[in-house]
Amino acid sequence: MSEIRFRGVGKHYGDVEVITGFDLRIHDGEFMVLVGPSGCAKSTTLRMIAGLERITSGELLIAGKRANELLPAERNISMVFQSYALFPNMSVRENLSFGLRVRKTDSATVASEVDRVTGLLGLGDLLDRKPRQLSGGQAQRVALGRAMIRKPNAFLFDEPLSNLDAELRVQMRGEIIEMQRKLSTTTVYVTHDQVEAMTMGDRIAVMNKGCIMQLGSPTELYRRPANTFVAGFIGSPRMNLLEPGDLLGDCDPTVGIAHDRTGKLGIRPEHLLVESDDGAVPIGDARVTRIEDLGHEVLIHLRNARGTSLTARTGGRIAETVQSGQTVSLALRFDCLHSFETATGERLT
């Protein structure tokens, strides 16, 4: 168990800079999620912690000690791969105990540790199977078992659930969180799925092009996105991001800031009110272009007279009154508004 810290870390492949001046402190026992679009260097960051990727500049500290030059084996860190990477020639038992065996652990300890992990993950019936005889979920669980058997300093996960179907993904998500809470081992979890990020992480680092756009708890990221990138990335459906002239009402996002700056407006779909007037600021009418009824909620896609596309999220009942093609009145709650500077995309208030 230990803290992991990046200090001004840079990484380039040949001439291509993928990461520059990367700073991040992952606390002891924390569940840190790295999330971001494809190609934003999440995997590269994770693999630098693992020791599978050389660090070009800066410093990586594990438990307070410089780790740049340490071999993967010397870091005592476990990793779960997207493809599970189980050893195909070995049984589940041998896969689980591989790390202990190459470290010359005595066989009594190996046996008892295998028992412990088997019990924790319910792998009892599978011990003598080969990886190719396992389902995706079972293989995932074995990979998890192999990662936890050595009691490592940290767990690393690189999109471990992306090969599973939706239902299994939710289940495994729960199991990983439970395991992490039980062992309270420092964990770094890479995903491009924001639902995974929001539900799993103690803290989330939203990355883009090798930089951290915002670091914070799921609630912080959702309530106060630091810039338009995070605002657009976190939350589904996406936040409505609008230019000042996009709305019909007298709604100026630059209210209260210096006049030489222009602002963008951010409205979460659930804060855009359809046919409602309790204490909300009216922002004109819009035509309903499409309705998505998810049962517990309804997503209404709209377009107003200025050609601006908007999405609203409402409770289920509205679906019975509103139809596609209909014109509805829109309003919003001013206290739920986000505003960002146009040029930089930084949050204004």
Add this chain to the structure above:
Amino acid sequence: MSAAAAVSRRYRLTARLSQAWAYAFTGAMVLFSLFPVYWVFATSLKTKRDGLANPPLWIFDPTQANYLKLWSHDTFKFTFLNSIIVTGIGVALSLSIAIPAAYVIVRMKMRGRRFFGAWLILAYMLPEFLFVLPMFSLYQWTGLYDTHAGLALMYQVHVLPLSIWLLSSFFGEIDFAIDEAARMEGATHWQILTKIYVPCSLPGVAATAILNAIWIWNELAIAIGLTFSRAQTVTLGVTSFRGYAALDWGAMTAASIIAIVPMLLFAVVAQKHIVKGLTLGAVKG
């Protein structure tokens, strides 16, 4: 409907015809390549007079005499044993070098890797005799001339390029994440190689070993050049029935048949491995 049926019938007919052609062609090729073997085998069962009959005899009274003669022929038995020793050492040497070499080529970023690959194939295409002439004097000088070890060493050099090339294509099939997972678990490169790579590509390793064994067993040019008496191989043993003025066809053909047997057994026993090994990539892909 009926037009469609006609088309499909015509299609089926064409398919069956082309299949028939394929069978006929394959059959002809098999006959063509097996006929010499049959001829050798038949000759080995003929008496001296039957063997030399002109026109050749298709029906004759088989005899074991030639095989019995082999059994009491010390030189032949000796060369047969030599071949087993030399093949064993040669295969062991070549694999113990090619396996780590293939791993390094596949898994480590190395400057000039591509050049190395091209060079391997080039080296394999060079004729054996190119090696033999300079090696002759070097072997005389180092005392490797006419020894099992010396011959095996030379054979190993010659089968190495193809071995490395084959093995690296088998190793290349293994997901790199498996390698990384093993490193994270604390395995050394040597452990990764012996505990994961070799077991995972066992059919490939077996196929490589068998191909090497067959090549070494059948080799003649190097054996002529680098042996004299003590380390002569079975291919030379077969030619030893060539006298000054006459050939002992019966004994020579019997010796040829006996010389084929080990590799034939090898091929039959390991056929599944060879096919699996050589089609590993194709089947998986």
